[in-house]
Amino acid sequence: MQENGKARVLRQSLKMVPDPKIMVEVGCIRIPIDSASEGFSTMYLAREAKRLGARFFTVDIDQSNLRMAAGLMLGEGLDPVLVWGDGLEFLDRVPLKIDFLHLDGSEPVSTFDQFRAAESKLDPYAVVCVDDCHTYGDWEYGKGDLLIPYLGELPDWHVEIIPSVFEYKTAVCRRVIA
Numbered sequence: 001m002q003e004n005g006k007a008r009v010l011r012q013s014l015k016m017v018p019d020p021k022i023m024v025e026v027g028c029i030r031i032p033i034d035s036a037s038e039g040f041s042t043m044y045l046a047r048e049a050k051r052l053g054a055r056f057f058t059v060d061i062d063q064s065n066l067r068m069a070a071g072l073m074l075g076e077g078l079d080p081v082l083v084w085g086d087g088l089e090f091l092d093r094v095p096l097k098i099d100f101l102h103l104d105g106s107e108p109v110s111t112f113d114q115f116r117a118a119e120s121k122l123d124p125y126a127v128v129c130v131d132d133c134h135t136y137g138d139w140e141y142g143k144g145d146l147l148i149p150y151l152g153e154l155p156d157w158h159v160e161i162i163p164s165v166f167e168y169k170t171a172v173c174r175r176v177i178a
Helices: 005-014 041-052 063-075 087-093 108-119 147-152
Strands: 022-026 055-060 081-084 098-103 122-130 157-165 168-175
Touching: 005 041, 005 098, 005 122, 005 157, 005 168, 022 041, 022 087, 041 055, 041 063, 041 098, 055 063, 055 087, 063 081, 087 108, 098 108, 108 122, 108 147, 147 157, 147 168
Parallel strands: 022 055, 022 098, 055 081, 098 122
Antiparallel strands: 122 168, 157 168
């Protein structure tokens, strides 16, 4: 079976992080099957965290999504930290240094606010992936419509928008380390 495009982008992005210990996802899995368009990011990231010996947190405001994710992950022997709550609030209060951040919320304002809440907690070598950064509606960069221009103005950040599947794209953001 060919690897899902979203899984491929996430896996390649994780390879940019030396020795990741803390991985965080905002926006949990919504359907219990791996499909080309919906992605299965929670499962991909939980599997990678286990393989790498990292701790994986997934945050969602919808309890039913977390229950479904818990059942799927238990079935595979995965041990993530499932957080029921608002991603912005979690990122604002989490006392950990984040090595990998996957933002897969609902729209550009929440994505930007979540990044800003996590920004000071990102390891210097951290990678931030933003899902659904293709043009749709009035948003040139989808969920990254505010974040991508913001990071583009900062001299120490690099953003690459990578096609994943169909018209979908993921923004892979990381600091430029001299």
